[in-house]
Amino acid sequence: MSERLQKVIAKSGITSRRKAEKLIEEGKVKVNGKVITELGVKVTDSDQIEVNNIPIEKEKPVYFLFYKPRGVISSVSDDKDRKTVVDFFEEFEQRIFPVGRLDYDTSGLIIMTNDGDFMNVLLHPRYKMDKEYIVKTKGIPANEALKTFKKGIRSEGDILKAKQVKIMSVDKKKQTAIVKVILHQGKNRQIRRMFDAINCPVMKLRRERLAFLTLDGLQPGEYRELKPQEISDLKKLAQKIVK
Structure with a gap:
């Protein structure tokens, strides 16, 4: 073949x-x-x-769902010698790398693999898979302000959009809110920039879901292998979106 x-x-x-x-x-x-x-x-x-x-060595492809903790770099190395996501996979011989990035101070779901072809399936802009985040904000955002997220906010030359945004809870005494945001885009520090634009800076940020994958059963720093059916379904979902 x-x-x-x-x-x-x-x-x-x-x-x-x-x-x-x-x-x-x-x-x-x-x-x-x-x-x-x-x-x-x-x-x-x-x-x-x-x-x-x-x-080149033809490695066996591996695929992991990893719960990235805060204070970890989404890279294979760091010039400041900070802990990276790859450090959690030292027991494996394969050259594993992260698919996409989560900010240093952002926790949550990230895919780790050695399959560059599979990485492109997940990262290509035309593959508009849901990326769901839970955001804790300093200040309680107004509903009208959040509506602008769906229309698009201009920031540093980008138009930043959310597919869905919903306030989950508020703490009027502490003046904080928990907000669910679903993105298709993946711009650098996108959610932080969007909330900065409405004067409700992000205090905590976690990616909860990618397409149908969730963090269920995992604690920060833990991972599990993706099931063959999950890998297949991700590829099929991408192809369906393109069509």
Whole structure:
């Protein structure tokens, strides 16, 4: 069975398919000792592939649902030597990386994998999967202010939108509120920027759900493997959304 070269590179876990395509075009990929610069080349299991003169290893793909704690970086490394999400997976030989990011001070659900192709399915802008967050705000947001979230708020050149927003509870004495927000977008610090814009800064933020996946049964710092059916359903959901 043959597959496109960029897909095989992405599956190895060293980079995403999009970056693999760029590496091919830059002449940094060899197949059986021959430099490949054109996209569309297909390879089989018997072909020897090198990226930057280093043979790729075909790792077994792994997929985890991780409850990221606050105070952890969503990256494979950190120049300030802070704890990263990868530090929780040191027992595994595969090169595992996070799909997307959660802010340092944000907790919640994040997918960890070594499958770059699968990562693209979840991150591509056209795959509009629900991302549900629970927000604790300083100050009680007015309903009219929250309605602007669905219309879109301009911030630093971006139009930030929420699919759904709902006040879950308020504490009038402490002047705080718990708000549920569902996004399709994934802009940098999006929810914090949206609440800053209505003068109700975020005190705590947690991602509770991605599509049909939830944090049920997990505590901060814990993870579980995704079930084969969950992986399949995520891919099918993405394809359904595109259609």
